[in-house]
Amino acid sequence: MSTFRIFDIAGSALAAQSVRLNATASNLANANNVAGSADAVYQAREPVFEVMTDAAGETAGVRVSDVQTRTTEAQKLYQPGHPLADAEGYVYAPSVNVVEEMVNMISAQRSYQSNVEVFNTVKDLTMRTLTLGK
């Protein structure tokens, strides 16, 4: 057992949650990014979390195993005046659900906070252990 394993665990969660926040930020930023065809439209990103185990088979945190793109169909919007509109007057918007993304963001934020809390608590306890008897 490494004495500082707990920092790796909390740290891995911070990294994973920040990837999730990045994906959410990317999705929100591109929510109104319309394109001229259904293929060229932005696809929402979604990180997939996975348990990380160490050599001894013990749980050692979390990692992002993959960042998948959502396969939901693009929204077809009729905007004949738009410069990117196709021959029939349609533009294509990514199927990013802003409410869903906000919920995702809050969830990631809360998880991040929990792990920072763990990190700080353990740091304090470790400092106290190191100064034992002084």
Added chain:
Amino acid sequence: MSDALFGIHAKALSLGRARMDVLAANIANADTPKYLAKDVDFAQALKAESSTGSLKATSARHLVTGGSGGSSSAQEVWRTPLQPSADGNTVDVQIEQAQFSEAALKYQASLNFLDGRVRALMTAITGQ
């Protein structure tokens, strides 16, 4: 020697650390699909550690078992989820946070006892 000086608290410290490892892993995996929350049966682990933890080395060629490696895996138990979730994850963050706070507090209590002990010994040694 150290057992007589510090009693059960040295073991409680390393086990408390191991338990906090497990709880931190639960909190870290709060959003991981299919992750099953774990906990350490602290009382059982401490009992096992105290009774079988320190084998006597009667020969110089015996391996010394410290017994405080914090190997808690034998006493690891799955947590019963209060409410099922669609992705098969059984972590309830509130419960984990409460348990973690409790573990941290107990760790701190053990630290305080050890601290007092060390101070008492220092007083005895220096005589001041």
